[in-house]
Amino acid sequence: MIKIGFNILIGGKAGEGVDVTAQMLAGLAVESGWNFFLNSELHNVIKGYHNFYQVNVGSEMVLGHSSKLDLVIALDQETLFEDIKRLKPGGLVIHEAADQLMTPVSGIIYLPTPLKELVKSKGGGEVLKNVVAIGVAVNLLQADLFLAQKVVAARFKRKGEDVVKINLEALQAGYEYAEKMFFNCRPFKLYSATGDQKLMVSGNTMAALGAIKAGCKFFSAYPMTPSTSVLHYLAEHASESGMSVHHVEDELAAINMAIGAGYAGARAMTATSGGGYALMTEAVGFAGMAEIPVVILEVQRPGPSTGLPTRTGQGDLRQVLHAGQGDFPHIVLAPGTIQEAFDLTFEAFNLADQYQCPVTVLLDKYLGESWMNLKEPDDRTLSIRRGKLAADLPAVGEYKRYKLEADGISPRYLPGQADGRHIQASYEHGEDGFFMERPEEVSAMNEKRMRKIATCQSQLPSVHLDGSPDAGVTLICWGSTYGPAHEALKILEQEGIRANILQIKYLNPMPLNLQQVVSGLKHPILVEGNFSGQLGGLLREKTGLEIKDKILDFSGRPFAPEEISEQVKSMVK
Amino acid sequence: MSWLPNDYFRDQRKPNWCPGCGNYATLVALRQALCDLQIDPASVVIVGGIGCGANLPYWMDTYSLIALHGRAIPTAMGVKLANPKLHVIVVAGDGDTYGIGLGHFIHAIRNDVNITLLVGNNGVYGLTKGQASPTAKKGQMTPSTPRGLLYDPLNPLALAITTGCRFVARGYAGDADQLADLMKQAINFDGLAYIDILQPCVKYNKNFGYPYYQDRVVDLQKTAHPVQNRMMALDAALRVEEKIPTGILFLEPK
Ligand SMILES: Cc1ncc(C[n+]2csc(CCOP(=O)(O)OP(=O)(O)O)c2C)c(N)n1
Ligand SMILES: [Mg+2]
Numbered sequence: 001m002i003k004i005g006f007n008i009l010i011g012g013k014a015g016e017g018v019d020v021t022a023q024m025l026a027g028l029a030v031e032s033g034w035n036f037f038l039n040s041e042l043h044n045v046i047k048g049y050h051n052f053y054q055v056n057v058g059s060e061m062v063l064g065h066s067s068k069l070d071l072v073i074a075l076d077q078e079t080l081f082e083d084i085k086r087l088k089p090g091g092l093v094i095h096e097a098a099d100q101l102m103t104p105v106s107g108i109i110y111l112p113t114p115l116k117e118l119v120k121s122k123g124g125g126e127v128l129k130n131v132v133a134i135g136v137a138v139n140l141l142q143a144d145l146f147l148a149q150k151v152v153a154a155r156f157k158r159k160g161e162d163v164v165k166i167n168l169e170a171l172q173a174g175y176e177y178a179e180k181m182f183f184n185c186r187p188f189k190l191y192s193a194t195g196d197q198k199l200m201v202s203g204n205t206m207a208a209l210g211a212i213k214a215g216c217k218f219f220s221a222y223p224m225t226p227s228t229s230v231l232h233y234l235a236e237h238a239s240e241s242g243m244s245v246h247h248v249e250d251e252l253a254a255i256n257m258a259i260g261a262g263y264a265g266a267r268a269m270t271a272t273s274g275g276g277y278a279l280m281t282e283a284v285g286f287a288g289m290a291e292i293p294v295v296i297l298e299v300q301r302p303g304p305s306t307g308l309p310t311r312t313g314q315g316d317l318r319q320v321l322h323a324g325q326g327d328f329p330h331i332v333l334a335p336g337t338i339q340e341a342f343d344l345t346f347e348a349f350n351l352a353d354q355y356q357c358p359v360t361v362l363l364d365k366y367l368g369e370s371w372m373n374l375k376e377p378d379d380r381t382l383s384i385r386r387g388k389l390a391a392d393l394p395a396v397g398e399y400k401r402y403k404l405e406a407d408g409i410s411p412r413y414l415p416g417q418a419d420g421r422h423i424q425a426s427y428e429h430g431e432d433g434f435f436m437e438r439p440e441e442v443s444a445m446n447e448k449r450m451r452k453i454a455t456c457q458s459q460l461p462s463v464h465l466d467g468s469p470d471a472g473v474t475l476i477c478w479g480s481t482y483g484p485a486h487e488a489l490k491i492l493e494q495e496g497i498r499a500n501i502l503q504i505k506y507l508n509p510m511p512l513n514l515q516q517v518v519s520g521l522k523h524p525i526l527v528e529g530n531f532s533g534q535l536g537g538l539l540r541e542k543t544g545l546e547i548k549d550k551i552l553d554f555s556g557r558p559f560a561p562e563e564i565s566e567q568v569k570s571m572v573k
Numbered sequence: 574m575s576w577l578p579n580d581y582f583r584d585q586r587k588p589n590w591c592p593g594c595g596n597y598a599t600l601v602a603l604r605q606a607l608c609d610l611q612i613d614p615a616s617v618v619i620v621g622g623i624g625c626g627a628n629l630p631y632w633m634d635t636y637s638l639i640a641l642h643g644r645a646i647p648t649a650m651g652v653k654l655a656n657p658k659l660h661v662i663v664v665a666g667d668g669d670t671y672g673i674g675l676g677h678f679i680h681a682i683r684n685d686v687n688i689t690l691l692v693g694n695n696g697v698y699g700l701t702k703g704q705a706s707p708t709a710k711k712g713q714m715t716p717s718t719p720r721g722l723l724y725d726p727l728n729p730l731a732l733a734i735t736t737g738c739r740f741v742a743r744g745y746a747g748d749a750d751q752l753a754d755l756m757k758q759a760i761n762f763d764g765l766a767y768i769d770i771l772q773p774c775v776k777y778n779k780n781f782g783y784p785y786y787q788d789r790v791v792d793l794q795k796t797a798h799p800v801q802n803r804m805m806a807l808d809a810a811l812r813v814e815e816k817i818p819t820g821i822l823f824l825e826p827k
Contacts, residue, residue: 218655244654249680253647256640260620260651263638264659268651286641415618415636415652416659423631425639426623434586434631 005058006070006188008137009086011079012130015047018075020155021130022053023200023371027151028143029057030200030373033193037062037483038371039558042310044225050078059193062372063337064483067560070188071140073133074099084108092185094136096129111136111182118173128170135174140182143190145175199374203341203367203480206374207297208233210345211269212241213382216295218261218268220246220254222276225309226365227299230271251276255283255296262287262294263424265414267349271297274316275306277360281323284358288328290424291402291410291449293352293359293387297345300364302556311556312365314479314529320360321508321538329357329408329452332508336482338372344505346382354387355452356412362507364529366558367480391417400431404444408451457509463517467500473572476547477527478504478535480558485527487561488568495565497572504535510542518545525571526550527564578608581617583634595746595772596626596693599664602749603633603691606756617660620649622674624666624700626693626772643674646681646690653688660760662689668698671707671729678729682738682765689759690767692729695774696781703777715777730810730822733767734803739825740766741806743818745790746773747783751819763827771817786817793820800824 008025012018022038029036037056043049054065069087074080074095081102084093089107097112104110113136115129122128131152138148152171156164201209208230211219221231231247238245244261248254254270261268272280277298287294298320302313320332331351335344341363348359390399390411401422403410410431413420423433428445430436436445465474467489475485482503492499502517502524504510518524518539526536526547531554539545549571553559581604590596607617617635621627623642630637636659640648645665653661670678670692681690697715698704704717707727714721733741740762744752752770759766771790773782798818799805806823 218651220651246654248647249676252644253650253677253680256644256647257651257654260638260640260648260653261655262651263648264618264652264655266655268655282641283644286644290638414656416616416656418615421615421634421636423637423639425631425637426641427639433637 005056005062007066007068008055008057008071008073009052009069009079009083010055010073010075011050011052011083012075013047014043014045014049014051016075017127017130018051018053021073021134022055024134024151024155025055025137026200026371027155028138028148029055029190030198031147031151032143032190033195034059034190035061035195035197035373037064039065039366040369041557044309050076052079052083057190061197064487064561065558066487067562071137073137075130075133090187092140094133109185111185113174113177118177119170122166122169122173124166124170128167131167131170132174135171136178136182138171139175139178140186141188141190142186144192197373197375199376200371201338201374202229202369202371203335203338203363204229204299204369205233206338206342207345207361207363207368209377210342211295211349212237212243213377213379214346214349215267215384216243216269216349217266218244218258219270220248220257221271222248222251222254224273224276226301226369227271227273227297229369230297230299251279252283255280255294258294259283259287259292262352263292263415267293267353269295269297271299273299273301274303274319277316277319277323284330284360285324285326285328286426287358288324288330288449289426291356291412292424293356295345295348295352296358296360298360298362299368300362302554308556310365312480312529312558313554313556314364314481315531315534315554316362317478317507317530317534317538320362323360327446327450329355329449330508331355331357331359331456332362333359334362334479334505334507335367336477336479336503336505338367338370339374340505341367342377350385351456354385355409355456356387357452362479364480388412389414390420395419401433402429402431402445402448404431404448406451407455408448409455453509457512460506460509460511462513463502463504463511465500465502465517468498469500471498471500473497473499473523473525473568474502474521475499475527475564475568476502476524476535476539478507481527481529484559484561484564488564491561491565492568495569497569499568507538515543518543523549523572525568526552527559529553529559576608576611576614578604581607581614581634583632586632588632589628590625591776593775594625595695595770595774596629598746598749598752599626599691599693599770599772600629600632602752602756603629603662605753606760609753609757610760612660612760616658617662618649618652619662619664620645620652622665622669624669624693624698626666626695626699627664627669629664643669643672644677645669646674646677649688650681650684650686653686657687662691662760664691665693666699667692667694667696667706667708671727675707679732679736682733682736682767685739685764687764689756690765691756692767692769693772694729694769695772695778697774697777699774699777728810728813729769731807734807734810734823738767738823739764740821741810741823742768742821744768744770745786745819746770747786748790748819751792755821758821771819789815789817790819791816793818793822
């Protein structure tokens with residue numbers, strides 16, 4: 001089958017329904033059996049500033065956005081001045097007929113539409129102009145109008161019949177206007193296909209679903225963009241999932257409550273962004289020291305300090321890896337796709353229970369707040385591992401909470417269980433949990449804790465190169481950068497450059513075979529969303545690999561595949 | 574099975590508090606209260622913060638968790654919310670609760686989670702060698718306030734009452750029987766029950782030792798104090814100089 005795709009941008013002011021427009025077009029793609037990847041660029045305000053959403057639609061699965069556009073829906077002037085510059089030659093722009101054009105961009109096709117007038121003629125308010133624009137787009141895309149009506153009706157169902165009716169009329173008006181006026185420009189065909197990935201989800205939603213499926217029963221958090229949608233999702237679904245969800249007074253409470261719940265035996269999680277994580281770090285060490293399972297989602301925004309709340313970046317790797325004073329076991333995972341946000345969050349709970357330690361899952365705004373369509377998670381493939389629970393194991397002698405086990409993992413009793421009364425503490429302790437300062441025993445207890453990391457490492461899945469194993473170039477990345485890098489491979493291939501990807505999902509500990517994989521690389525290129533090349537430094541520390549060529553972006557924006565491929569080309573020559 | 578006071582006590586080790594420390598009374602009273610109520614020690618979680626008094630869980634043969642300085646309250650809330658069958662008791666100092674962790678104190682009261690909150694109020698940071706705590710008196714000379722503390726103390730009981738706490742009491746380390754009785758009521762209370770415990774620090778706060786309190790404490794339950802009257806409770810909480818009211822200041826059943 002030939003791969004077909006097109007990339008739509010919807011631009012407008014915050015509060016103009018730009019997000020709803022994008023969601024509906026994405027919904028139309030899914031209803032038609034296609035796939036999409038939706039990302040947004042927003043200002044950190046509630047109303048007024050220019051925002052845009054991009055919907056990259058494809059007959060095959062799409063893992064990232066693209067900087068080259070096929071169709072623009074301009075709901076404000078700025079879209080018409082700025083964003084249309086990224087249209088490909090022959091690209092189309094739907095815009096308000098009354099809006100003034102600057103010097104027209106040559107090679108693109110303007111489709112002036114009296115959006116406001118058309119809504120007025122149907123008796124609707126100006127807010128509906130985006131739905132008229134959708135009607136125009138549905139026509140240009142040669143999509144099934146019936147499916148579009150279904151999507152629009154579903155979207156407004158909650159607001160009552162009248163609202164649905166007026167929206168459907170607005171859709172129809174746009175559709176008919178395009179039918180009459182733009183019949184000679186229809187380069188796309190969103191035909192009915194058989195794709196069955198019908199679940200529309202963001203990375204944050206998938207992380208939340210991963211937690212629900214993992215049996216997480218306790219969640220406490222303090223709102224912080226771009227992690228907040230996890231709190232919203234879990235709060236909304238709390239009664240079905242049976243999760244105790246708490247919006248608490250600050251991040252200190254959030255993590256310490258989750259640790260308390262984890263101690264009591266519930267699977268527990270908190271979520272935040274970089275600033276909140278900074279406040280949590282003392283408690284990350286507490287969980288490490290007292291050996292209490294807890295999962296932390298860190299959805300990065302660009303820093304430092306308050307940084308750019310609504311933008312994306314990967315600058316928190318080092319903060320997370322080094323969170324907390326002293327050495328203690330701390331497992332750090334980084335999903336690269338929206339599907340992996342589910343998989344690795346689910347897995348994080350298993351690892352936290354097995355190794356009785358904090359596990360941080362690193363996402364970022366681009367991964368957490370972008371949307372795509374996936375299959376419903378298949379419960380049959382998921383297995384829950386609760387680790388060494390003393391009540392399920394044969395008793396051997398006197399119970400010691402911090403018994404010096406060879407694999408570092410001491411069986412734990414949960415409070416309430418008859419035979420297991422014990423001490424757990426943030427102070428250094430002996431095997432019985434009592435405070436203890438004898439040098440040999442302090443060393444032994446440190447070694448015991450850190451053995452858990454070695455045990456964990458020996459059980460991690462191996463890393464492998466994604467793409468042809470003998471390619472001349474390897475893009476090294478972690479987290480959300482995987483998506484654009486993956487799309488860049490396709491572009492590079494068309495240009496005759498064979499590249500593959502080394503994606504590191506387990507950042508601490510790192511898989512045992514990593515050393516061997518990196519030693520065979522011909523031309524490694526680091527692709528990372530921060531200033532200092534944090535993963536690059538880490539790889540050098542762990543494997544000795546010195547990466548010369550680096551593609552770093554710290555502009556607060558995600559990599560576009562085209563940017564990566566361009567830079568790779570210049571490095572390969 | 575019936576439980577004896579020693580069943581709650583990890584007696585192979587002796588507490589490391591100074592001789593005469595007010596914390597001994599808290600320890601003995603807590604043991605007595607749990608025994609009187611015949612609560613299975615395996616169903617008890619005692620969460621300590623960090624400080625001299627907050628070490629108390631080490632000497633109780635229950636489930637004992639020493640959390641972070643200032644964070645005993647949220648940690649305990651997580652325990653209780655995850656397993657409501659447990660009896661969850663927080664033991665923390667005045668630095669822990671009214672200083673670094675004050676936000677949690679207020680929000681836990683708003684949440685009204687069913688835990689027992691025992692705060693050792695000795696006016697100093699004992700474990701870090703005697704600096705002024707948020708309840709230290711104005712003018713008090715300590716290593717961190719060598720020319721005298723410049724401002725007035727926090728009034729934690731008044732704060733608790735005005736924040737909506739439904740069980741507000743004051744105990745005194747010189748009266749372990751009263752303290753045990755207050756603890757029993759607090760543990761049985763359905764909601765957050767808070768006891769501030771006046772507790773002389775014999776090492777770092779010698780001006781406010783047993784002789785100071787002995788003549789001033791007045792057991793409200795031996796007076797006509799109406800415990801369900803919030804304004805009277807506030808009035809009692811604000812009386813801190815000549816006579817210091819102890820016992821239950823305010824109680825509002827569900
Ligand atoms: C985050 C943090 N800051 C400071 C300390 C040092 N510290 C330990 S105990 C303490 C004060 C204890 O005072 P209080 O809570 O009144 O308990 P007391 O010793 O008087 O019983 C301080 C400041 C710490 N352990 N953690
Ligand atoms: Mg104190």
